[in-house]
Amino acid sequence: MTTHDTLEVPPQKPVSGTADAALQARYGTSGVPFAASLPEWNSTLETLLAHRSVRAFSERPLPDGLLETLIAAAQSAPNSSNLQTWSVVAVRDPERKARISVLAADQAHIRHAPLLLVWLADLARLEAVAARAGVQPEGLHYLETFLVGIIDAALAAQNAVVALESLDLGSVYIGAIRNAPEQIAAELALPPHVLPVFGLCVGYADPTRPAEVKPRLPQSVVLHHERYDAQAQPAGVSLYDEILSEFQARQGQSEAGWTRRSVERWRTRESLHGRDRLRDALAALGFELR
Numbered sequence: 196m197t198t199h200d201t202l203e204v205p206p207q208k209p210v211s212g213t214a215d216a217a218l219q220a221r222y223g224t225s226g227v228p229f230a231a232s233l234p235e236w237n238s239t240l241e242t243l244l245a246h247r248s249v250r251a252f253s254e255r256p257l258p259d260g261l262l263e264t265l266i267a268a269a270q271s272a273p274n275s276s277n278l279q280t281w282s283v284v285a286v287r288d289p290e291r292k293a294r295i296s297v298l299a300a301d302q303a304h305i306r307h308a309p310l311l312l313v314w315l316a317d318l319a320r321l322e323a324v325a326a327r328a329g330v331q332p333e334g335l336h337y338l339e340t341f342l343v344g345i346i347d348a349a350l351a352a353q354n355a356v357v358a359l360e361s362l363d364l365g366s367v368y369i370g371a372i373r374n375a376p377e378q379i380a381a382e383l384a385l386p387p388h389v390l391p392v393f394g395l396c397v398g399y400a401d402p403t404r405p406a407e408v409k410p411r412l413p414q415s416v417v418l419h420h421e422r423y424d425a426q427a428q429p430a431g432v433s434l435y436d437e438i439l440s441e442f443q444a445r446q447g448q449s450e451a452g453w454t455r456r457s458v459e460r461w462r463t464r465e466s467l468h469g470r471d472r473l474r475d476a477l478a479a480l481g482f483e484l485r
């Protein structure tokens with residue numbers, strides 16, 4: 196791990212034990228060099244660095260008003276040109292969740308979470324607005340506009356994740372929603388020009404099966420100064436392979452490290468679990484992507 200030796204910080208105050216522990220968990224290594232030069236630490240950083248996906252939920256019901264609070268947090272995210280090209284479907288019905296779980300790689304946490312939020316790139320709303328204004332929005336049919344919808348949906352969803360984690364709830368994204376986008380769209384009665392981007396299971400974590408913070412790549416691999424430089428990559432990745440193998444061992448998973456597992460994820464077309472036909476699915480959902 197390299198230090199931020201080019202980062203200028205004001206005179207140091209000693210880093211709190213909490214910050215040190217949070218950084219150690221995030222990078223899976225003791226003595227994170229830049230911990231000593233943190234400008235400050237607060238509860239927002241605490242929440243962000245403590246993130247872990249939760250896949251085991253308790254039966255504790257969600258409080259009234261939670262959904263609306265999460266959506267207010269989501270709507271507070273920045274969005275492209277204030278076009279607000281996303282929507283979300285809140286699914287609570289156990290039978291609907293069960294059907295969706297089957298479409299999304301049969302993931303049990305979709306059934307067990309009390310709430311599934313399906314985040315949508317929604318170009319239909321602006322299309323309808325334009326139609327009411329008597330305009331044919333040609334720009335709607337371009338890849339760029341589609342990308343705007345995806346970006347907006349992702350930023351909104353992540354704001355909701357931070358909000359729910361600040362309230363001691365847990366969540367896990369469900370990209371497997373895109374294994375069968377047309378079927379998910381039919382299940383949720385989505386109009387054309389709306390893509391289910393990912394799901395998000397939300398609930399209180401089962402305290403008997405707590406999730407652990409999953410270490411990330413060292414900063415030497417992801418942070419470039421001024422210009423892209425992959426020189427530190429091989430050493431950083433091999434260090435991370437060791438760190439992640441230890442994490443996997445603690446989780447009772449096969450100790451594949453990061454390299455093997457990541458390479459496997461994209462090795463063959465089949466490893467995309469149906470998402471290799473996403474282009475066709477998008478066409479079926481009305482996206483031209485010119």
Ligand SMILES: Cc1cc2nc3c(=O)[nH]c(=O)nc-3n(C[C@H](O)[C@H](O)[C@H](O)COP(=O)(O)O)c2cc1C
Pocket residue numbers: 246247248249250302367368369370371372393407408409
């Ligand atoms: C867009 C997206 C899709 C994901 N899809 C799934 C999924 O279908 N099933 C699952 O169990 N986890 C899913 N995850 C969770 C990731 O596996 C997880 O975030 C990653 O391994 C890092 O672990 P952490 O969130 O605990 O830090 C997804 C995460 C993202 C951001």
